[in-house]
Amino acid sequence: MAPFLNRENNQAAVTVTTKGGTYPIYIEDRIIPVLAQYLQDIEGRHFFIFCDENTKRFLDSGFRQQLSSKGAVVKSHVFPAGEETKSFSRYEEGVNFLLKNNARRDSCLIALGGGVVGDITGFMAATLLRGVDFIQIPTTLLAQVDSSVGGKTGINTEFGKNLVGAFYQPKAVLVDLKSLSSLPEREFAAGMSEVIKYALLGDIKFLEWLEDNIDALYNQEVSTLREAIRKCCEMKAAVVAKDEKETSGVRALLNLGHTFGHAIEKLAGYNGSVLHGEAIAIGMVMAAELSHIEGMISAEDVKRVRDIIKKARLPQKTDFNSEDIYSAMQGDKKADRKGLNLILLKTLGDAAIFSNIDKKNIIKAISLCA
Numbered sequence: 160m161a162p163f164l165n166r167e168n169n170q171a172a173v174t175v176t177t178k179g180g181t182y183p184i185y186i187e188d189r190i191i192p193v194l195a196q197y198l199q200d201i202e203g204r205h206f207f208i209f210c211d212e213n214t215k216r217f218l219d220s221g222f223r224q225q226l227s228s229k230g231a232v233v234k235s236h237v238f239p240a241g242e243e244t245k246s247f248s249r250y251e252e253g254v255n256f257l258l259k260n261n262a263r264r265d266s267c268l269i270a271l272g273g274g275v276v277g278d279i280t281g282f283m284a285a286t287l288l289r290g291v292d293f294i295q296i297p298t299t300l301l302a303q304v305d306s307s308v309g310g311k312t313g314i315n316t317e318f319g320k321n322l323v324g325a326f327y328q329p330k331a332v333l334v335d336l337k338s339l340s341s342l343p344e345r346e347f348a349a350g351m352s353e354v355i356k357y358a359l360l361g362d363i364k365f366l367e368w369l370e371d372n373i374d375a376l377y378n379q380e381v382s383t384l385r386e387a388i389r390k391c392c393e394m395k396a397a398v399v400a401k402d403e404k405e406t407s408g409v410r411a412l413l414n415l416g417h418t419f420g421h422a423i424e425k426l427a428g429y430n431g432s433v434l435h436g437e438a439i440a441i442g443m444v445m446a447a448e449l450s451h452i453e454g455m456i457s458a459e460d461v462k463r464v465r466d467i468i469k470k471a472r473l474p475q476k477t478d479f480n481s482e483d484i485y486s487a488m489q490g491d492k493k494a495d496r497k498g499l500n501l502i503l504l505k506t507l508g509d510a511a512i513f514s515n516i517d518k519k520n521i522i523k524a525i526s527l528c529a
């Protein structure tokens with residue numbers, strides 16, 4: 160456990176245990192302004208904070224001064240907002256910033272932002288000097304329930320998303336619920352897509368709970384929000400503990416809707432017209448339709464999936480052509496020499512990986528949402 164985490168006064172909501180490291184997830188109403196309370200033994204330590212144009216607002220909440228007053232050296236770097244930041248050129252920009260500012264083996268990178276900032280910062284941490292400490296402070300719902308936990312880091316290439324990266328665990332994940340208050344509603348909904356994903360792939364009771372509590376979540380009621388995030392982090396931690404590097408198939412289940420969704424994102428060109436979570440929402444409906452076509456879930460189950468997606472103010476349809484989506488799916492990371500592997504629903508709340516699914520059925524499922 161990293162010595163610089165102050166665990167005495169702070170109660171972890173979830174603990175993630177992997178071969179690559181054991182670390183706490185703290186979920187509190189307000190963490191960023193009091194970040195220094197979560198750290199100790201920091202005199203002389205370098206902290207490099209990465210954020211984007213929209214999350215730089217949190218830099219001025221007082222925590223930098225508190226860290227400096229305890230003898231830490233604190234520097235920050237602001238990336239442009241958006242998926243384009245997960246690129247080779249921004250990665251090089253970030254690493255050059257670190258090296259120019261004398262980053263050392265005992266430096267700590269802090270990702271202060273959504274999944275984009277988290278993924279690129281984690282990748283810099285994994286590769287700088289062959290690995291330095293990093294902390295995730297996720298500020299989107301999507302990052303709080305998903306991308307900040309589990310150690311997947313990386314950047315995009317012209318051939319597809321997340322094709323260059325590393326499994327590299329953070330030293331801690333600090334979830335500040337108040338940070339969500341400035342998040343645009345469309346981004347909040349995109350995060351809800353991943354929350355729904357956990358329910359559909361692994362916990363029918365959580366699905367029922369979500370159906371009852373979705374309005375409270377949109378009203379950002381603290382205890383409800385905390386419970387939803389804790390539940391998702393707990394489920395992700397359990398999966399990652401079993402299959403940190405996605406080798407046994409367990410972790411792949413977290414990709415429910417993602418093979419379809421990544422294809423939609425690729426066709427959209429990562430330009431913000433379709434958000435990751437929106438693409439995943441459509442992808443989950445396609446996966447539900449295909450699960451029904453394959454005889455696993457009922458038409459009522461598909462309706463229930465569509466209803467919760469609708470209640471979460473997420474899309475269920477795309478304008479892209481079914482054949483184009485199918486072609487774009489072929490480049491998916493989860494494809495292997497036997498072809499496409501798809502995560503489908505055996506029942507609501509229980510997913511599994513399937514290969515050799517008939518192309519005709521896949522196209523039919525896509526066309527029900529296209």
Ligand SMILES: NC(=O)c1ccc[n+]([C@@H]2O[C@H](COP(=O)([O-])OP(=O)(O)OC[C@H]3O[C@@H](n4cnc5c(N)ncnc54)[C@H](O)[C@@H]3O)[C@@H](O)[C@H]2O)c1
Nearest residue numbers: 213240241273274275276298299301302306311338341342
């Ligand atoms: N590593 C993983 O396991 C994993 C899992 C899922 C998704 N991802 C990746 O995460 C990325 C998507 O993450 P995202 O949805 O968080 O996108 P994002 O990081 O682009 O954030 C979405 C938008 O919200 C803004 N923003 C962030 N926090 C804010 C706040 N508190 N107030 C106001 N604005 C704020 C950002 O600047 C951005 O414009 C994708 O690149 C996806 O591939 C990674």
